[in-house]
Amino acid sequence: MTFEEAVLPHLDAAYNLARWLTRNxxxxxxxxxxxxxxxxxxxxxFRGSDARAWLLTIVRNTCYTFLKRSKSRELISDFxxxxxxxxxxxxxxxxxxxxxxxxxxxxxxxxKLPIExxxxxxxxxxxxxxxxxxxxxxxxxxxxxxxxxxxxxxxLVASLKGNSAGKSQRKSSKVDLVQVWDLKLIPTPDYRNK
Numbered sequence: 001m002t003f004e005e006a007v008l009p010h011l012d013a014a015y016n017l018a019r020w021l022t023r024n025x026x027x028x029x030x031x032x033x034x035x036x037x038x039x040x041x042x043x044x045x046f047r048g049s050d051a052r053a054w055l056l057t058i059v060r061n062t063c064y065t066f067l068k069r070s071k072s073r074e075l076i077s078d079f080x081x082x083x084x085x086x087x088x089x090x091x092x093x094x095x096x097x098x099x100x101x102x103x104x105x106x107x108x109x110x111x112k113l114p115i116e117x118x119x120x121x122x123x124x125x126x127x128x129x130x131x132x133x134x135x136x137x138x139x140x141x142x143x144x145x146x147x148x149x150x151x152x153x154x155x156l157v158a159s160l161k162g163n164s165a166g167k168s169q170r171k172s173s174k175v176d177l178v179q180v181w182d183l184k185l186i187p188t189p190d191y192r193n194k
Contacts, residue, residue: 060119121149
């Protein structure tokens with residue numbers, strides 16, 4: 001299997017993880033470029049069968065190196081989270097605005113999660129990796145993955161409850177907290193086309 005066949009199909013996943021960890025389009029592009037160069041350099045030593053997990057491990061490590069070099073406060077940040085977007089047909093304009101607002105709340109909330117929680121949420125809910133794959137990518141035990149994911153979800157729910165309580169004037173703006181558990185309803189932002 002060639003480098004192009006094994007690794008290039010996972011470019012979107014690599015960018016998505018880098019974007020969520022760095023919180024910046026340009027930094028994410030730089031990190032992915034560095035990660036792909038590292039992957040190319042060490043591809044000869046790749047003996048596994050899961051190139052995606054291998055690549056995402058490199059992207060994650062490159063992100064952490066980047067954040068440490070830039071002395072980011074990211075590694076010690078606090079949390080908050082919010083809403084979801086519907087998948088159904090053509091909603092009315094008011095519903096479109098509500099969905100945009102909810103999607104923005106969720107995006108902001110995910111971005112405010114501490115990095116160790118944000119990475120497991122992104123890998124599990126947006127990239128749909130298994131617990132085992134997340135453990136391989138992050139280099140932590142599966143139990144720690146499950147614990148971090150549970151704690152991240154609790155923080156998301158608490159944040160969403162706080163955001164929806166502040167908007168109690170309109171019942172329609174209250175966030176359905178059950179939807180937080182199915183983050184696949186949140187469209188992955190396409191930062192590359194901005």
